[in-house]
Amino acid sequence: MSANIAEMEKRRSAARMGGGQARIDAQHARGKLTARERLEVLLDEGSFEETDLYVHHDCIDFGMESKQIPGDGVVTGSGTINGRLVYVYSQDFTVFGGSLSNRHAQKICKIMDTAMRVGAPVIGLNDSGGARIQEGVAALAGYAEVFQRNVLASGVVPQLSMIMGPCAGGAVYSPAMTDFIFMVKDSSYMFVTGPDVVKTVTNEVVTQEELGGAITHSTKTSVSDLALENDVEALLAARDFFDYLPLNNREAAPVRPSADPYDREEPSLDTIVPPNANQPYDMHEVLHKLLDEGDFFELQPSHAANVIIGFGRIEGQTVGIVANQPMVLAGVLDINSSKKAARFVRFCDAFNIPILTFEDVPGFLPGTDQEHNGIIKHGAKLLFAYAEATVPKITVITRKAYGGAYCVMSSKHLRGDLNYAWPTAEIAVMGAKGAVEIIFRGQDEEGMAAATKEYEDRFANPFVAASRGYIDEVIYPHSTRKRIALGLRKLRTKQLENPWKKHDNIPL
Amino acid sequence: MFKKILIANRGEIACRVIKTARRMGIQTVAVYSDADARAPFVQMADEAVHIGPAPAAQSYLIADKIIAACKQTGAEAVHPGYGFLSERTSFAEALAAEGIEFIGPPVGAIAAMGDKIESKKLAKAAGVNVVPGFVGEIEDTEHAVRISNEIGYPVMMKASAGGGGKGMRLAYDEKDVREGFESVKREGLNSFGDDRVFIEKFILNPRHIEIQILGDKHGNILYLNERECSIQRRHQKVVEEAPSPFVTEKMRKAMGEQCVALSRAVGYYSAGTVELIVSGADPTGESFYFLEMNTRLQVEHPVTECITGIDLVEQMIRVAAGEKLEMTQDDVKIDGWAIENRVYAEDPYRGFLPSTGRLARYRPPVAGWEEDGAANGRRGINGVRVDDGVYEGGEVSMFYDPMIAKLITWGKTRDEAADLQVAALDAFEIEGLGHNIDFVSAIMQHPRFRSGELTTGFIAEEYPEGFTGTPASDDLKVKLAAVAGFVSTARSDRARRISGQLADPMDPPHDWTVTIAKTAYQVKILGNGVTVDGKPVDLAVEYSPGDAFLEAEVDGEDIGIKIANTRIGFKMTTRGAIHKVDCLPTRVAYLSQHMLEKTPPDLSRYLICPMPGLLVALHVQEGDKVESGQPLAVVEAMKMENILRAEKAGVIKSVNAKAGESLAVDAIILEME
Structure with a gap:
């Protein structure tokens, strides 16, 4: 008996050493934690339960049969984050450079299958050199199996990818199909082809960091939702983030107790919209003052900052936020901001997270750059996403709601449940000046000025829209939190279903 | 007595005057520009009259508009506050012509003292020492x-x-x-x-000490002791106190009598201040010289009110109404010590650059001062008085003075007043724009300030490299570590009460590693007490998640801390500095030893716009060679032209902005090779 136990212990300890002390030291020297250390930070203390510790690869080519390391480069299992179940995999760069073999992939597939059956989120910690080249097509098959599961899990359980080292070639497509990607600055990168191939093919000289580092992906490409300073910070951020997510698409968003009164008044919001319509203000302040305890977990803060997305809580329960940001490009909708917000709206809708929309939008961005790059289809994504969403939708128009962008931003016509406007709201087809130039083309300056004034008086307010029932109520900014909290309470039992379909055909 | 007065000013001083007038049963009229339409002083006044656009030259400085407002509202007298029209003879004359009383000195005195050269001649003639x-x-x-x-x-x-x-x-x-x-x-x-x-x-070891004068129209003139305002930055007063630690009873009398003589010589009445420059190098205290006389209420008048119990605004109104002073020189006493800090919208961490904009958060340590009539009521609440004219959600406008508030404390001793300042500054919450709270707190704690060895060069001498925050003592760090551990436990405990758990909530971590300025502390939060590095710490904290300010009692010391979350701990602002306090469960902290320290990118290659403003001039072009310290560009903000200089020698690689462009803070103006 004791001999058996000793054998188990021996095998366990051997497996836990991964690729050995030298490689662990090398990993540390790069400022990176090992696969198991990362799970220790991510999960509640002592909660990790490992599966497939003894799995090894079956490759017999290129001398691989003699190189066997139990676990085969990925640590898989389950654990809890603040007591809630999560399935995890963590690639072990110390074992064959974290490369993905067929067995490695099978381990990932196994926990994903379990997560799907029980309805628990999956967090993948990626740190892998790519496919196990020695295995050839078997490794590729492994990738594809994972991809298939990412797709089936999409919209069923939340999937979060942490990129904590290299992630190149085929490997990028699994994270790409998960809901969120967090990257670690300076030590992680993602690209389909690396700098060497880029150089050979296009003669372009580029560093890994520039081509696909955390900064690149969180500013230019939007591949990454958040860039964090280091492993510890990234994993702690993932813990915080996880607390916003429901476990699966059949459950409501989680509730965490909060001492923040639902009816807290914020008198300073009464003055946040400047008297001059051309003067910006920081929408973050509005969010900060409305959400529980001022906590807002922003995603993609450095990409398309003209729209703000992220999670907060009202009365302890998760809400998704979409807000135009007047500080950046006057809050205009363009290709990037439409795509950014659209995908977020769809995540919230898939996972029963109510959507709060704060609107101050002068319209869609004009210009050849936007038109030629397809603003029509990209803008339609956001429209589509809002229109199909059946979760509770509350909209607050703080200032401008112009033109097509008014329709898009969770308007009453797109089944908005509660559409509020601040007294500063202006709901019109366009700004007064532009409108008058069309309606009164050819008038003299004086006539134009008078007409502009007339148009402003008519539409630079929320009351025309309210008189048609497009706005449910014009509210005091200072009481917005109370309005939203009460609205969410009442919408908890909302029932709304779209017609049966195999799936929709969103303009991709 | 007047039934209604108009205050030809704005901001805190308008509020200040209204408070006293209201107690005296006098109705008040405010005048306001576009920029001040929502300001507290407009709300406070019984009536308010709009007098034009934001620039003072088109509103507060136009005497005709003020006079029209008086006529419209029936105001019988005008209090000018300080600045604006307060020392303009033409304004006082115009009021007189309309039969409206000016709550201030006679026109002749304003005129005589308004000219630096003339006033000196007069001072000399009146027997006052001159430089x-x-x-x-x-x-x-x-x-x-x-x-x-x-x-x-x-x-x-x-x-x-x-x-x-x-x-x-x-x-x-x-x-x-x-x-x-x-x-x-x-x-x-x-x-x-x-x-x-x-x-x-130029006087050596110069100290700025001034005498408060109060006179009536019946020839009575008193001096209400001195104030010391040596702590100045670029000749702008920052800290004021009364009495002065340098002034002896004998010196006070000598200064006071000379200043009264000068006032008498110009037929002075109402409140006024004679500013003196005093050589701190002369221990006899005889080296004091006339600088100038300000023929108005001073910004720093509250410290005098605190130690004498005299409401200067009330006295000004009574004098203007023709009343006789009810006190004599013998009645003027010194009770305790008062210090005033001017809270400015300027960022000491960024070279004191002006910072205007929205007060996203504004929570003074005590409610704004209310005039309750009691002599010691002028000492605020428990010795803390805030004179302000702003509110959360309001604006510190680029059109006017960047002062946000005056924080006045009163104690039995100077140290007590300074300690109160530190505590009150810790509790003073301002967000949305840069402010000097940490800086003035640093001064209040500075050993040299405490010693009373002041000169007008104090700031330049003690902060030659600018300000980077008050250094934290080991004792303070231990206390902050204990608080961080406690707050982290409270937050973790709450996080573990989320819905949807597999089993009953687990206990939160109680072993924390707190790192402050590279020093690590082991903090244990246990049911029966708290230890830091094994030593018990007596800790009581009022905190619930979301609080932006907390009060802790640590080993008998009360500390107010402004707290904000970071991803791995907190930003704690207290005792004149922002402390980055990392707080990780010890098992995680153990792993964080492997994290690499990252050096922030070298930005010295870039010329970065330090504040939002207008790029008035750009002195260089691409390819120019520049020397370290060479002026590169001029940015105008708050009507101040700020010269931006090269941090190091080099060649201009690219220019990203044009003269005449409005720039945001941190905009890159140019890049060097």
Whole structure:
């Protein structure tokens, strides 16, 4: 008996050493934690339960049969984050450079299958050199199996990818199909082809960091939702983030107790919209003052900052936020901001997270750059996403709601449940000046000025829209939190279903 | 007594005057510009009259509009506050012509004291010590050099009509005079429309001490002791106190009597202040010299109110109404010690650059001061008085003075008043714009400030490299570590009460590693107590998640801490500094040893716009070679032109902005190779 136990212990300890002390030291020297250390930070203390510790690869080519390391480069299992179940995999760069073999992939597939059956989120910690080249097509098959599961899990359980080292070639497509990607600055990168191939093919000289580092992906490409300073910070951020997510698409968003009164008044919001319509203000302040305890977990803060997305809580329960940001490009909708917000709206809708929309939008961005790059289809994504969403939708128009962008931003016509406007709201087809130039083309300056004034008086307010029932109520900014909290309470039992379909055909 | 008065001012001083008037049963009228339509003083006043657009030159400085407002509302008298029209003879005259009382001194006194050269002559004639210097018109640079040589260096060149630090230049030798004289003239002409310049001896270890004067229309003139305002930055007062740690009873009497004599000589009544420059190098206290007389209420008048119990605004109103002073010189006493800090919208961490904008958060340590009539009521709440005119959600406008509030504390002793300042500053929450709270807190804690060894060079001497926060003592760090551990446990405990758990909630971590300024502390939060590095700490904290300010009692010391979350701990602002406090469960902290320290990118290659403003001038082009310290660009903000200089020598690689462009903070103006 004791001999058996000793054998188990021996095998366990051997497996836990991964690729050995030298490689662990090398990993540390790069400022990176090992696969198991990362799970220790991510999960509640002592909660990790490992599966497939003894799995090894079956490759017999290129001398691989003699190189066997139990676990085969990925640590898989389950654990809890603040007591809630999560399935995890963590690639072990110390074992064959974290490369993905067929067995490695099978381990990932196994926990994903379990997560799907029980309805628990999956967090993948990626740190892998790519496919196990020695295995050839078997490794590729492994990738594809994972991809298939990412797709089936999409919209069923939340999937979060942490990129904590290299992630190149085929490997990028699994994270790409998960809901969120967090990257670690300076030590992680993602690209389909690396700098060497880029150089050979296009003669372009580029560093890994520039081509696909955390900064690149969180500013230019939007591949990454958040860039964090280091492993510890990234994993702690993932813990915080996880607390916003429901476990699966059949459950409501989680509730965490909060001492923040639902009816807290914020008198300073009464003055946040400047008297001059051309003067910006920081929408973050509005969010900060409305959400529980001022906590807002922003995603993609450095990409398309003209729209703000992220999670907060009202009365302890998760809400998704979409807000135009007047500080950046006057809050205009363009290709990037439409795509950014659209995908977020769809995540919230898939996972029963109510959507709060704060609107101050002068319209869609004009210009050849936007038109030629397809603003029509990209803008339609956001429209589509809002229109199909059946979760509770509350909209607050703080200032401008112009033109097509008014329709898009969770308007009453797109089944908005509660559409509020601040007294500063202006709901019109366009700004007064532009409108008058069309309606009164050819008038003299004086006539134009008078007409502009007339148009402003008519539409630079929320009351025309309210008189048609497009706005449910014009509210005091200072009481917005109370309005939203009460609205969410009442919408908890909302029932709304779209017609049966195999799936929709969103303009991709 | 008047039934209704108008306050021809704005902001905190308008609020201040309204409070006293209201207690006296006098109705008040506010006047306001577009920028102040939502300001507290407009709300506080019984009536308010709009007088024009935001720029003061089109509103607060137009006497006709003020007079029209008086007529419209039936106000019988005008309190001018400080600044704006307070020292304009033409305004006082215009009021008189309309039969409206001016709550201030007689026109003749304003005129006599308004001119720096004239006032000095008068002071000398009245037997007041004056600084050796040249009183008269200086013809040209050669003349200036001759005069300077006679007086002996160092000398100060000042524009005659100057003030507020503008149009002044120090010369240590003849060369400095030759270089600077013309520019002082020009500044005088540009800023004040007067290019006359005077030159005087520069005093060693100079201290700025001033005497508060109060007189009535019946020939009674008193001095209400002194205030010391030596702590200045670029000739702008920052800290004021009463009494002065330098002034003895004998010196006070000598100064007071000279100043009363001068006031008498110009037929003074109402409140006024004689500013003196005092050489701290002369222990006899006899080296005090007349600087100027301000014929109005001073910004720093509350410290005098605190130690004398006299409401200066009330006295001004009574005097204006013709009442006799009810007190005599013998009644004027000194009770305790008062200190005032001016909370400015300027960022000490960024070279004191002006910072305007929205007060996203504004929570003073105590509610704004209410005049309750009791003599000691002027000491605020438990010795803390806030004179302000702003509110959360309001704006610190670029059009006016960048002062956000005045924080006044009163204690039995100077140390007590300074300690109160530190505590009150810790509790003073301002967000949305840069402010100098940490900086003035640093001064309040500074050993040299505590010693009373002040000079007007205090800030320049003690912070030659600028301000980076008050260094934290080991004791403070231990206390912050204990608080961080406690707060982290509270937050974790709450996080573990989320819905949807597999089993009953687990206990939160109680072993924390707190790192402050590279020192790590082991903090244990246990049911029966808290330890830091194994030593028990007596800790009581009021905190629930979401609080932006907490009060802790740690080992008997009360500490107020402004707290904000970071991803791995907190930003704690207290005791004059922002402390980055990392707080990780010890098992995680153990792993974080492997995290690499990252050096922030070198930004010295870039010329970065330090504040939102207008790029007035760009002195260089692509390819230019520049020397370290060479002016590269001029950015105008708050009507101040700020010269941006090269941090190091190099060649301009690219220029990203054009003159005339409005720039955001941190915008890159140009890049060097």
